Amino acid sequence: MHKDGKKSVVGEQVVKPYKKDAEYSYTLGAFPTFELLKARPEQVRKVVIDPSFTDQEKLISLCKELMITYEHNQKLISKISDKENCYVAAIFDKYTCELGSERPHIVLVNPSNMGNLGTILRTAVGFGIYDIAIILPGADIFHPKTVRSSMGALFKLRFHQYQSFQEYRNEFQKHQIFTFMLNGENTLTIQECPKVQLFSLVFGNEATGLDDSYLEVGTSILIPQSPDVDSLNLTIAVGIGAYVFTNQNKK
Structure with a gap:
């Protein structure tokens, strides 16, 4: 679930290799996924976990705390990842920012x-x-x-x-x-x-x-x-x- 309580909309139509014109992207790997969850949880659609991932209890706990949908799906990770030994991925919405006017x-x-x-x-x-x-x-x-x-x-x-x-x-x-x-x-x-x-x-x-x-x-x-x-x-x-x-x- 998202923080607003609404269920994430992530169907088969988004489970494909990355495209620049898509409205979403992926984190591939545990570390960037944790950083995404901590910094911009509101952008996350879903977290996908390989069942063999060794630190999944910590990740699942964080997903539950943030009310973010997660699933165990090694095939899905393989479908969207171009690297071997990728055990965690997240699907997140792209976003825009404005620069700070009083910062370098x-x-x-x-x-x-x-x-x-x-x-x-x-x-x-x-x-x-x-x-x-x-x-x-x-x-x-x-x-x-x-x-x-x-x-x-x-x-x-x-x-x-x-x-x-x-x-x-x-x-x-x-x-x-x-x-x-x-x-x-x-x-x-x-x-x-x-x-x-x-x-x-x-x-x-x-x-x-x-x-x-x-x-x-x-x-x-x-x-x-x-x-x-x-x-x-x-x-x-x-x-x-x-x-x-x-x-x-x-x-």
Whole structure:
């Protein structure tokens, strides 16, 4: 049952591999499922458990506490999961969020890899940044691969998708913009990182980064690296930027 007491509507029509245009998605694995239940129980349609799952008493107890439907169905898990040894899954409704206007943001311009996107969400939450803007087109934030890579961090943060960077910029004009670029004009160091509470850290996609037009947007930042690699992995760059800025700007 849902928290409102209504029975979940999950029939055979939704038991199929994930589709981007569907109104629902899946968590695949026990950890992201527990995180979903704790953070956004109102979005959960059903929890599905493999009978051989060893920690099912804890999971079932939580489902009962939250009045969420559950069932034992290994065949259903196999039908919706693309990974072996998946013992728990949840079907949940997609949802929308609004970003906090008085919180720092990470802005991802056209992220293309779902695994990277999920890892970035986990990294952002790890460093205390809970607001993520995605400039479209971009990877599907609700794809089970993204959810799994985020280890449930998706459910702990706010995200919003924008058709253009300008649309985002128009909404958050008080934020100071820092664009991370290979030809950035300011080298990022722990000692010289700007001290500013309301910031937006902007990153391009894995293949092309940000184009030169972003040199005119806010302050361009270069993460120093050796000449033996052409660039840092996007997830690493986001992790470095988030770590330095959040530690420099702790209240």
